[in-house]
Amino acid sequence: MADACIEWYDRNARDLPWRVPGTSAWAVLVSEVMLQQTPVVRVEPAWRSWLTRWPTPAALAADTPAEAIRMWGRLGYPRRAMRLHACAVALVERHGGEVPDDLDALLALPGIGTYTARAVATFAYGRRHPVVDTNVRRVVARAVNGLPDAGPTTTAADLVETAALLPADDARAARASIAFMELGALLCVARSPRCADCPLVARCAWRAAGAVPAQGPSRRPQGYAGTDRQVRGLMMAVLREAHGPVPRPRLDAVWPDEVQRARALAALVTDGLVEPVTDDATHFVLAGDRPPPATPV
DNA sequence: CAAACGTGGTG
DNA sequence: TCACCAAGTTT
Structure with missing residues (x-):
């Protein structure tokens, strides 16, 4: 079975940039995280931009999570951008800025689960794992x-x-x-x-x-319209485009239901994607994008 | 372990 | 039109 598939693959595989020989393990890791639940066609341009800006884990780790979230754009599940940034930090702190080839070390990284750890070990390092x-x-x-x-x-x-x-x-x-x-x-x-x-x-x-x-309904709650997820997404879009701190009313403008708005914004803060600029919570920014304090003279 | 978590394309 | 689907991870 494997032989037949390999033979077919050799003749029919798509020409994807992260499959080019010599692609760094970091670049492979980034592709795998982006491809978690996001189609290839949307990942390709984002992957190129990301690797151009941050060719190494150290480069990303030196930037803010907010910039990672902005570069993530509309790939969806922006927490993946957060975790990828956290992953870069962990790679610098724990592995000297290198991507490990060991399954357990990979699994210990933020955003890297069973699939991605094995994919990186296998496709970046040629290890033999299912x-x-x-x-x-x-x-x-x-x-x-x-x-x-x-x-x-x-x-x-x-x-x-x-x-x-x-x-x-x-x-x-x-x-x-x-x-x-x-x-x-x-x-x-x-x-x-x-x-x-x-x-x-x-x-x-x-x-x-x-x-x-297959028999019967696949019964999965895939609905999106009207959910907290949609409200979160709308708020994140506003914050991504913003330069400075965003006043609460601008976030409120994305959705009519006040209860749902409050819940969505609170969840974004809890998840660490968004931060209130001050304690009174009148303005918000993406994670790590708090403006520098005014320097006292 | 079920549920939460974005976004856009398609049959 | 709308439900389904897309290289999953985390809690």
Whole structure:
């Protein structure tokens, strides 16, 4: 299975900048964090801008979280920008500004979880680890287990199952992992998979079973309009564009419901994305963007 | 462990 | 139009 996927990958892989040989581990790490729940097409330009401005962890660590949040733009989940900044600080403090290749050291970094740690160790350093994301889980669920889709989250069993598919050779195992992911992203997609072009079609357990579609509603609360998340997003957009401290009324203008506004703003402060400039909380800034105190003469 | 966490494109 | 989906992590 791995061989067929690698062969397909070699001919059909997208030409993505973070896959270019010689890409730094930091650049790979940044790409992986940006790609958490955000489509490739939106990540590409943001990734280029980010790495141009902050080519190393030390460069980012020397800047403010606010600048990271601004550079993050509209990628979504701005807490990822916060954590990426915190990650850069941790890399400087704990690893001399280098990205470690050790799984446990990677997992201990802010914003780096099971998937990202393995992705960095594998794609930046060629280590042999199962790399399991939503694409891989879908491919394995279908091709190996004959199911229409994978479960909602990655389990320990998923890691074991995927590890069993990896070639013995480290470099080839890494290639297999990226091939599984690419297959899930381009052909074995969630809706209307392109089985006709799939290198696994002849041995796919799901196809063999008749490619029965998933039953029942996928029941996930994906709604966005009217949620606190939307209100937070609107407020963050105002703060990103602002130069100086933003007066509370400008944040209030983004949403009619006062109760919800207050809740959203309080949550942003609690999360550390936003800070009140003064104790009276009449003005707000992005994290770390507090203006310097007036220098006494 | 379920829920929270942005944003925009698409069938 | 609107529900679904996109290289997850944290609490």
